[in-house]
Amino acid sequence: MRERLSRAARLAADAGWDALLITPGPDLRYLVGYDAVPLERLTCLVVPASGDPVLVAPLLERPAAAASPVGGAGIDIRTWGETDDPYRLVADLLPGSSRVGVDDHMWAVKALSLRAAMPAAEQYAAGAVLSHMRMRKSPDEVAALMGAGRAIDEVHAAVPSLLRPGRTEREVGRDIAALILETGHVTADFVIVASGPNGASPHHEVSDRVLQVGDAIVVDIGGTMPDGYCSDETRTYALGDPGEDYLRAYAVLQQAQRAAWEAVRPGVTCESIDAVARDRLEADGLGQLFIHRTGHGIGLETHEEPYIVSGNTLPLEEGMTFSVEPGFYAEGRWGARIEDIVACGGDGPVLLNHRPRDLVVVD
Amino acid sequence: MRERLSRAARLAADAGWDALLITPGPDLRYLVGYDAVPLERLTCLVVPASGDPVLVAPLLERPAAAASPVGGAGIDIRTWGETDDPYRLVADLLPGSSRVGVDDHMWAVKALSLRAAMPAAEQYAAGAVLSHMRMRKSPDEVAALMGAGRAIDEVHAAVPSLLRPGRTEREVGRDIAALILETGHVTADFVIVASGPNGASPHHEVSDRVLQVGDAIVVDIGGTMPDGYCSDETRTYALGDPGEDYLRAYAVLQQAQRAAWEAVRPGVTCESIDAVARDRLEADGLGQLFIHRTGHGIGLETHEEPYIVSGNTLPLEEGMTFSVEPGFYAEGRWGARIEDIVACGGDGPVLLNHRPRDLVVVD
Numbered sequence: 001m002r003e004r005l006s007r008a009a010r011l012a013a014d015a016g017w018d019a020l021l022i023t024p025g026p027d028l029r030y031l032v033g034y035d036a037v038p039l040e041r042l043t044c045l046v047v048p049a050s051g052d053p054v055l056v057a058p059l060l061e062r063p064a065a066a067a068s069p070v071g072g073a074g075i076d077i078r079t080w081g082e083t084d085d086p087y088r089l090v091a092d093l094l095p096g097s098s099r100v101g102v103d104d105h106m107w108a109v110k111a112l113s114l115r116a117a118m119p120a121a122e123q124y125a126a127g128a129v130l131s132h133m134r135m136r137k138s139p140d141e142v143a144a145l146m147g148a149g150r151a152i153d154e155v156h157a158a159v160p161s162l163l164r165p166g167r168t169e170r171e172v173g174r175d176i177a178a179l180i181l182e183t184g185h186v187t188a189d190f191v192i193v194a195s196g197p198n199g200a201s202p203h204h205e206v207s208d209r210v211l212q213v214g215d216a217i218v219v220d221i222g223g224t225m226p227d228g229y230c231s232d233e234t235r236t237y238a239l240g241d242p243g244e245d246y247l248r249a250y251a252v253l254q255q256a257q258r259a260a261w262e263a264v265r266p267g268v269t270c271e272s273i274d275a276v277a278r279d280r281l282e283a284d285g286l287g288q289l290f291i292h293r294t295g296h297g298i299g300l301e302t303h304e305e306p307y308i309v310s311g312n313t314l315p316l317e318e319g320m321t322f323s324v325e326p327g328f329y330a331e332g333r334w335g336a337r338i339e340d341i342v343a344c345g346g347d348g349p350v351l352l353n354h355r356p357r358d359l360v361v362v363d
Numbered sequence: 364m365r366e367r368l369s370r371a372a373r374l375a376a377d378a379g380w381d382a383l384l385i386t387p388g389p390d391l392r393y394l395v396g397y398d399a400v401p402l403e404r405l406t407c408l409v410v411p412a413s414g415d416p417v418l419v420a421p422l423l424e425r426p427a428a429a430a431s432p433v434g435g436a437g438i439d440i441r442t443w444g445e446t447d448d449p450y451r452l453v454a455d456l457l458p459g460s461s462r463v464g465v466d467d468h469m470w471a472v473k474a475l476s477l478r479a480a481m482p483a484a485e486q487y488a489a490g491a492v493l494s495h496m497r498m499r500k501s502p503d504e505v506a507a508l509m510g511a512g513r514a515i516d517e518v519h520a521a522v523p524s525l526l527r528p529g530r531t532e533r534e535v536g537r538d539i540a541a542l543i544l545e546t547g548h549v550t551a552d553f554v555i556v557a558s559g560p561n562g563a564s565p566h567h568e569v570s571d572r573v574l575q576v577g578d579a580i581v582v583d584i585g586g587t588m589p590d591g592y593c594s595d596e597t598r599t600y601a602l603g604d605p606g607e608d609y610l611r612a613y614a615v616l617q618q619a620q621r622a623a624w625e626a627v628r629p630g631v632t633c634e635s636i637d638a639v640a641r642d643r644l645e646a647d648g649l650g651q652l653f654i655h656r657t658g659h660g661i662g663l664e665t666h667e668e669p670y671i672v673s674g675n676t677l678p679l680e681e682g683m684t685f686s687v688e689p690g691f692y693a694e695g696r697w698g699a700r701i702e703d704i705v706a707c708g709g710d711g712p713v714l715l716n717h718r719p720r721d722l723v724v725v726d
Contacts (some may be wrong), residue, residue, distance in 0.1 A: 059654055123471070
């Protein structure tokens with residue numbers, strides 16, 4: 001933790017900022033291991049570019065903060081009572097500041113209150129520093145994501161047994177959510193069961209639509225493990241024969257997804273991984289139906305940097321972890337997506353999901 | 364929905380703002396019924412002070428947005444592709460704006476991006492408008508909160524059967540989380556099982572501490588119903604005899620909590636409800652141990668306005684709904700809290716929770 005904190009302070013100094021102001025969420029958990037819930041009372045880790053960090057916390061959260069790694073690390077905890085002004089407390093810790101980095105996920109109402117308390121301090125999105133650190137995973141973090149990958153693989157292994165004509169997406173989704181918890185996740189973060197024409201909506205969740213023979217079914221699911229790291233894996237299933245057109249398109253998608261993750265290695269840019277998938281789909285006339293980027297980073301959040309998207313010229317480095325998930329979406333007809341989490345290894349891709357990528361036909 | 368939107372626009376105009384900018388979260392759900400997940404891609408409802416609202420959304424979210432009440436209401440949905448700049452899109456909808464209200468829960472990184480795209484538009488916390496509306500519940504909303512209250516009552520009715528010496532807080536918490544879902548909630552939002560000395564931490568969650576004879580156990584639990592409205596209820600249990608000192612203090616707490624909710628009626632200020640509970644505890648020397656405010660509003664969020672806290676001179680109105688939850692916390696020893704959700708009725712309090720408030724002694 002000390003190493004992460006001093007690295008963050010150094011990067012903040014490099015950016016010309018006087019401090020980082022970090023509220024509950026993944027950045028706080030990453031920096032000091034304190035998994036606090038974002039609530040209306042201000043909890044804020046103040047990381048000055050030089051000097052010791054201080055955790056500003058509501059008085060009633062002191063025991064929880066002290067029981068977290070913050071307590072063990074001896075970080076000073078400054079509490080405030082229900083009628084105190086916590087923004088003043090933060091401002092008083094940073095006299096004369098002219099530039100501060102505020103947590104990307106900080107609530108706007110808190111950022112605006114900090115601005116009012118520190119009118120001379122221009123605010124910048126702290127993600128420039130935090131994402132820089134968080135997207136470069138340590139071997140321990142990659143191992144944690146491997147554990148999450150194995151857990152969600154287990155859920156997908158059970159999915160075919162849940163898909164039967166006559167069941168609704170919602171019923172299947174409820175079973176999947178229970179399995180996500182049974183396989184070791186502490187929360188089921190999202191469950192997409194998108195059958196038939198619902199598959200054309202990439203972020204469909206579940207509905208009361210009844211599964212029918214001939215449906216293709218996109219199942220995109222994930223959760224959070226006790227250590228905070230997330231899983232995210234999509235497989236597409238079919239109830240019986242989805243038809244020739246669909247099978248032909250799916251075969252192209254499978255090639256595109258494989259080509260994209262096979263291209264992963266240090267030095268290759270994020271946008272070029274996107275281009276590999278996109279070019280393959282375009283070559284078969286499916287480019288217009290691939291309406292989203294190829295992937296997103298994953299770690300303490302399901303979606304984080306690096307984004308695998310056109311325009312992102314960031315070169316991959318060993319330890320970056322992200323999804324590779326091209327799909328095709330035809331409104332009113334169907335959809336498909338194949339998603340694996342991939343770590344960039346020293347000389348190529350390391351897959352963190354292992355379920356077969358063929359269309360799983362359930363008879 | 365149209366009524367809420369036009370009311371919000373009118374209040375924004377009264378505040379001198381050109382528009383409200385609302386991102387996914389409770390404000391968006393309240394205004395247009397769209398229960399979108401906050402993610403990194405910008406979804407933003409633009410509510411101009413005069414003119415028609417527009418929903419700016421990622422292309423891949425269009426089907427989900429159109430399937431929500433937004434689609435049925437005929438609100439214009441403007442989509443953006445993966446390589447477009449959505450902040451520019453919002454800025455272009457509001458040329459010449461000098462003051463905008465941004466959603467209280469908007470991520471800071473988005474508020475800062477909007478500021479960069481609209482440098483002439485000063486930002487204000489939109490909560491001034493949205494909280495004003497949301498804290499005055501319609502009869503339908505009070506009925507929804509009654510439903511949530513009944514559901515969490517059912518869970519508390521089962522809690523005594525889960526408390527046995529030798530079980531851990533975590534085991535009990537897991538059972539409670541399952542019951543929260545079984546009683547009709549769609550999510551279990553928090554589960555506090557704070558036994559023995561852990562009871563002294565108001566926001567303790569669960570731990571591996573083993574329940575022991577003589578423990579007092581604070582159980583504070585809540586979830587979200589399918590309609591989005593939240594439950595939140597605390598009862599304190601004892602495994603066998605917690606001792607004379609504890610019983611004496613608990614009796615005072617019970618009087619304080621009752622006196623506080625009995626004082627609820629239109630025109631009484633929020634801070635005076637807090638004072639009723641606090642004065643009663645202080646009269647018996649327990650004031651120092653009551654380290655938090657008396658309550659918080661509840662609705663589409665577990666914590667929202669009005670806050671029942673010293674300094675809040677807002678007079679209660681019929682339809683305001685909030686918790687009344689005094690407690691006492693002695694570090695290293697024990698804690699206690701009694702919490703009910705109360706609606707301010709036309710001439711007095713309406714309790715939305717109905718479990719007995721006596722200390723429940725489990726033998």
